[in-house]
Amino acid sequence: MIGLGTSLGKALSPDSYFLPSLPLTPTTISTFSLSSLSFSSNNLTGKRNSRNSVLRRQSAGFESEPELTSDSMESDKELPEFNRNLYPNIEPYSSGFLKVSDIHTIYWEQSGNPDGQPVVFLHGGPGGGTSPSNRRFFDPEFYRIILFDQRGAGQSTPHACLVENTTWDLISDIEKLREHLEIPEWQVFGGSWGSTLALVYSQSHPDKVTGIVLRGIFLLRKKEIDWFYEGGAAAIYPDAWEPFRDLIPENERGCFLDAYKKRLNSDDQEIQYAAARAWTMWEMMTAHLLPNNENIKRGEDDKFSLAFARIENHYFVNKGFFPSDGFLLDNIDKIRHIKTMIVQGRYDMCCPMMSAWDLHKAWPEADLKVVQDAGHSANEPGIAAELVAANEKLKHMKKGQ
Numbered sequence: 001m002i003g004l005g006t007s008l009g010k011a012l013s014p015d016s017y018f019l020p021s022l023p024l025t026p027t028t029i030s031t032f033s034l035s036s037l038s039f040s041s042n043n044l045t046g047k048r049n050s051r052n053s054v055l056r057r058q059s060a061g062f063e064s065e066p067e068l069t070s071d072s073m074e075s076d077k078e079l080p081e082f083n084r085n086l087y088p089n090i091e092p093y094s095s096g097f098l099k100v101s102d103i104h105t106i107y108w109e110q111s112g113n114p115d116g117q118p119v120v121f122l123h124g125g126p127g128g129g130t131s132p133s134n135r136r137f138f139d140p141e142f143y144r145i146i147l148f149d150q151r152g153a154g155q156s157t158p159h160a161c162l163v164e165n166t167t168w169d170l171i172s173d174i175e176k177l178r179e180h181l182e183i184p185e186w187q188v189f190g191g192s193w194g195s196t197l198a199l200v201y202s203q204s205h206p207d208k209v210t211g212i213v214l215r216g217i218f219l220l221r222k223k224e225i226d227w228f229y230e231g232g233a234a235a236i237y238p239d240a241w242e243p244f245r246d247l248i249p250e251n252e253r254g255c256f257l258d259a260y261k262k263r264l265n266s267d268d269q270e271i272q273y274a275a276a277r278a279w280t281m282w283e284m285m286t287a288h289l290l291p292n293n294e295n296i297k298r299g300e301d302d303k304f305s306l307a308f309a310r311i312e313n314h315y316f317v318n319k320g321f322f323p324s325d326g327f328l329l330d331n332i333d334k335i336r337h338i339k340t341m342i343v344q345g346r347y348d349m350c351c352p353m354m355s356a357w358d359l360h361k362a363w364p365e366a367d368l369k370v371v372q373d374a375g376h377s378a379n380e381p382g383i384a385a386e387l388v389a390a391n392e393k394l395k396h397m398k399k400g401q
Helices: 132-137 167-180 193-204 222-229 238-246 256-264 269-286 293-300 302-317 353-362 381-400
Strands: 010-013 016-019 030-040 054-064 094-099 105-112 117-122 143-148 186-191 209-215 340-345 367-371
Touching (some): 094 167, 117 132, 117 167, 132 143, 132 381, 143 167, 167 193, 186 381, 209 381, 222 256, 222 353, 256 269, 256 302, 269 293, 269 302, 340 381, 353 367
Parallel strands (some): 117 186, 186 209, 209 340
Antiparallel strands (some): 010 016, 016 367, 030 054, 094 105, 105 143
């Protein structure tokens, strides 16, 4: 637990603490009741090593403190304890491809309840694509779960294409998909680059957003890019950094983004693949607090790595296609009214906590949950539990309406 007064946050367990939305009054400070929760290695996409196949974490049910006013003596009743377990695997009930430009066609799918609360899942990278496990963060009886692969990623075509592939193209695609599926408004869920896209989409179309869940905050500022790609995180992971560094000759190491851009766009496909593997492996090796071999192996997949590395590099070299470094923070007022949950791993190397903290300070109305024993990945047990709980809380609020 960090040195904060009780007006700012409360320890949930040795593993996490909660910062409720601010400003606070004596009636809005939140506490949690604790119970036991176990995760099996089969319960998560990113499996741990066999010796860590069963991990114990503490879960928290949301409980509000009684108000101190004479007209609310019954407010000491507990709110329901929220589920924190991933939901079972499910299959889509519909899927398809939507042509969003003369060049690009995006894959989309729907699962869960066709008449339920719509939620759109925004994957990371950019270039990472979706996976079936992404559906498991949502109650399939309550949510209408929409996943789609962004331009050039996953099943969308053309694969790894950078032409007409900008943040603003993706914002347009999200709106085209919403209209195609005849959805008036929806909840938005995104982690890592998905948090970036969730923020900019919500700021562009706040009237279409019912709630937001963010994980591993990435504001795409220069200091965040420099931390991960220009040597900052190397202080923690020197062994993982050196292969990434050593692919580039010493005379080109003044800017690794530019050096990798040159190779990821080479006319020689083998040079492209070598750069893509090195780029992707660096991120996969640093995405979990504890090494995750299944995740690391993704860096050996040339098809996945090429889209992941090329598209990420393209966006980062172009500074997210934003007009200013602080663009997302500067536009928080547009979404300040939207109920939002932020989940952040304390030891996130890819998207360090400074960004979540900066967002929290600019947007104190949003709830920030810091998971003390986690890194970056949504598949780490503590983060997965908090993401499920965040969706459960928004579900509870929606039902209350």
